[in-house]
Amino acid sequence: MRKILVAGNWKMHGSRAETASLVEGLTAALGDAPVSEVAVCPPFVYLVDAAAALEGSEIRLGAQDLAVEPSGAYTGEIAGTMLRDVGCHFVIVGHSERRSLYGETDGVVAAKYRAAQRDGLVPILCVGETLEEREREVTEAVIERQLRAVLDSAAIASFERAVVAYEPVWAIGTGRTASPEQAQEVHGFIRGILAADDDTIADSVRILYGGSVKPSNAGDLFSMPDVDGGLVGGASLDAGGFAEICRAGG
């Protein structure tokens, strides 16, 4: 049985004080034993504060991006080893905002995925189609291309230490959530691609849904057979609401 994972992607929001009160509110709202696995991904500069505030809690820490290189003259970049050093367990790779706003290609995303595992982090690999791609009915081709780039570069065994997130671009920050059936269809497709390489690994990998997840729709989404949790943006910035989403996975 795959344990539901709910991860909060705080993107470039908040301040030091807001991060502190969000972590405090979340640990208080969830109590000692959250029903699902929970992770928060604050901006880089607040990771150290968040790690300290999360000490003793079961909530895991994640980062939103990492460098491909392990160290060196790469001004402005943050290495995976540094993220491990400050207590990160997860790192998001291939978020659609990185792909579309910062030009990350499938090749770059695959390299970041491998870098994450090399540096001891669990990548949360994001895939998803744009509205235009969905309307052209090429959703499956897009997802397969994005996934194949990683499979060709890192092999199926790597998915024993990875999480996949299906984030349809048209549902991110728009309030327009994929229906549970739409999510299930793509999640089943993703699992099928992985299963063609290894049934057992495909069955154990968690596939999260992301895109306008909120307390009112989380339960229905998480009840689908191949939806193993959520990657939550906007709604994870409210401790009470995010805790409710986490409980929807119990």
Ligand code: 13P
């Ligand atoms: P929203 O939940 O704000 O739609 O964002 C989803 C997302 O991009 C999480 O990574």
